[in-house]
Amino acid sequence: MTEDFRRHPIDEQYVARLAERGLRMTVVDPDDVEGQAAYPHAVNRGFHEPDRTEEQYRTFRDALQRRRLVAVYDDRIAHPWPIATVGSWSTELTLPATAAGEGRVARSWAISTVTVLPTHARQGIARAMLEQELRVAAERGHPYAMLTVSEATLYGRYGFAPAADATSWRIDTARVRWVGHPTPRRLEPATLEAARDEAERVYERVRPNRPGWIPVWPERWGQLFAIGSGIAPDEKGVRRAVVARDEHGTATAVATYHVTSTGNDFEEHELHVDFIVASDAAGLAAVWGYLVQMPLVAVVHAHLQPTDLPLRWLLGDERAARVTVGDHQWVRILDVPAALAARGYLEAGALRLRVHDGLGYAEGDWMLRVDADADGAAKVAAAVDDPEADAAPGLELDVAALSALSLGGVTPFELAQAGRITELGPDAGSGRALAAADRLLRSAVAPSLTVWY
Numbered sequence: 060m061t062e063d064f065r066r067h068p069i070d071e072q073y074v075a076r077l078a079e080r081g082l083r084m085t086v087v088d089p090d091d092v093e094g095q096a097a098y099p100h101a102v103n104r105g106f107h108e109p110d111r112t113e114e115q116y117r118t119f120r121d122a123l124q125r126r127r128l129v130a131v132y133d134d135r136i137a138h139p140w141p142i143a144t145v146g147s148w149s150t151e152l153t154l155p156a157t158a159a160g161e162g163r164v165a166r167s168w169a170i171s172t173v174t175v176l177p178t179h180a181r182q183g184i185a186r187a188m189l190e191q192e193l194r195v196a197a198e199r200g201h202p203y204a205m206l207t208v209s210e211a212t213l214y215g216r217y218g219f220a221p222a223a224d225a226t227s228w229r230i231d232t233a234r235v236r237w238v239g240h241p242t243p244r245r246l247e248p249a250t251l252e253a254a255r256d257e258a259e260r261v262y263e264r265v266r267p268n269r270p271g272w273i274p275v276w277p278e279r280w281g282q283l284f285a286i287g288s289g290i291a292p293d294e295k296g297v298r299r300a301v302v303a304r305d306e307h308g309t310a311t312a313v314a315t316y317h318v319t320s321t322g323n324d325f326e327e328h329e330l331h332v333d334f335i336v337a338s339d340a341a342g343l344a345a346v347w348g349y350l351v352q353m354p355l356v357a358v359v360h361a362h363l364q365p366t367d368l369p370l371r372w373l374l375g376d377e378r379a380a381r382v383t384v385g386d387h388q389w390v391r392i393l394d395v396p397a398a399l400a401a402r403g404y405l406e407a408g409a410l411r412l413r414v415h416d417g418l419g420y421a422e423g424d425w426m427l428r429v430d431a432d433a434d435g436a437a438k439v440a441a442a443v444d445d446p447e448a449d450a451a452p453g454l455e456l457d458v459a460a461l462s463a464l465s466l467g468g469v470t471p472f473e474l475a476q477a478g479r480i481t482e483l484g485p486d487a488g489s490g491r492a493l494a495a496a497d498r499l500l501r502s503a504v505a506p507s508l509t510v511w512y
């Protein structure tokens with residue numbers, strides 16, 4: 060295996076599959092200046108993004124330099140860029156914590172920039188690219204693969220499932236009767252640079268305890284705070300940042316936002332939250348209180364917020380906010396024993412899991428055990444090796460359903476109601492196995508993810 064994951068070769072079967080169609084799928088070598096330069100043009104075209112300036116592409120390329128880039132070329136046509144792209148990297152995914160609140164992270168294969176030009180759509184190119192990604196992830200020992208998606212209909216077929224939802228908020232500020240927080244925090248205006256640095260520190264403090272979170276890379280930090288990405292800070296309206304500090308002066312919450320005007324009426328501005336992170340409840344409340352009570356702002360919009368954001372308890376009038384929930388962080392288990400042993404558990408218990416996986420990686424009949432004296436750590440083995448497996452509560456499900464459960468963001472009962480899980484064993488149909496699975500697989504903190512990747 061190559062040391063550098065960016066050079067990990069594509070399994071021959073996928074290369075051959077596209078070669079049959081006259082297409083050349085290749086890894087873009089990190090030292091291939093031309094190949095690297097062409098790549099972001101193809102990605103932007105794929106996502107209907109405008110062509111960028113060289114400065115903007117430079118930032119994009121800096122980020123891409125840390126990824127394994129796969130490009131598909133059609134050598135029969137005179138097109139200077141790849142006709143399909145996918146980029147990926149090895150990183151961390153936070154998993155549910157133990158009852159003692161000890162966070163857990165696992166290696167996870169992040170997949171991004173999946174594009175196929177419309178001229179070449181529906182020929183199986185994305186399928187070949189995605190299947191080779193899962194192969195690389197598994198070959199390199201990643202129990203999970205993950206992605207955020209442009210369309211929710213694309214990735215279930217490869218075993219991915221939404222494991223952490225995100226909420227969008229629209230707050231009518233005229234209805235807010237802010238009820239505050241018992242521990243007020245000091246608020247400070249901050250430059251975008253200072254706020255970015257503080258936000259990064261807060262995020263990294265919090266990340267090990269937020270299931271679904273991943274490390275954010277430097278160029279994404281720049282974009283979130285409109286710094287150094289070639290995007291002028293005021294491209295989308297006036298960009299501002301605010302920081303909340305505790306009694307020791309430590310930043311515990313940071314927000315960046317921009318305000319747009321809707322016409323002639325000064326009181327009708329709209330405020331858009333671009334990013335917000337908090338390491339304590341008082342900081343979070345202070346920053347949200349600041350945002351929703353902003354002078355001259357009629358509406359506040361925020362996206363990618365956790366499903367357990369406590370904001371509606373602070374608004375005074377719950378109906379000041381309209382909240383919509385949607386899928387955001389998609390996860391795919393590749394190695395069942397490693398994936399389930401990597402997370403923490405709140406309770407002791409045992410559960411049999413008969414998993415089906417069309418691509419083979421997670422297929423098997425498994426036994427998950429968390430012993431009472433194991434401090435929330437699990438042992439996972441083949442059911443055939445466990446003499447008590449036949450008597451244990453059990454579930455039969457496909458890998459996407461198991462992946463959906465992996466961060467504790469959906470209950471086994473909900474998936475059973477949707478026909479995605481059936482009970483196994485002597486009490487099948489009684490609900491006992493679903494209840495046992497619910498107790499074992501839950502997370503004390505709702506999974507979330509506040510960035511795109």
Ligand SMILES: CC(C)(COP(=O)(O)OP(=O)(O)OC[C@H]1O[C@@H](n2cnc3c(N)ncnc32)[C@H](O)[C@@H]1OP(=O)(O)O)[C@@H](O)C(=O)NCCC(=O)NCCS
Binds near residue numbers: 183
């Ligand atoms: C989405 C996209 C990558 C699909 O590429 P593609 O090469 O046409 O896909 P494939 O031909 O390999 O199709 C693979 C499967 O996905 C299905 N599929 C493809 N596009 C789909 C769509 N937009 N919605 C639902 N299913 C789709 C195909 O029917 C096929 O199903 P099957 O193999 O189970 O029968 C391509 O349309 C694209 O680049 N879109 C714009 C950028 C984008 O949204 N990228 C995804 C970022 S997360």
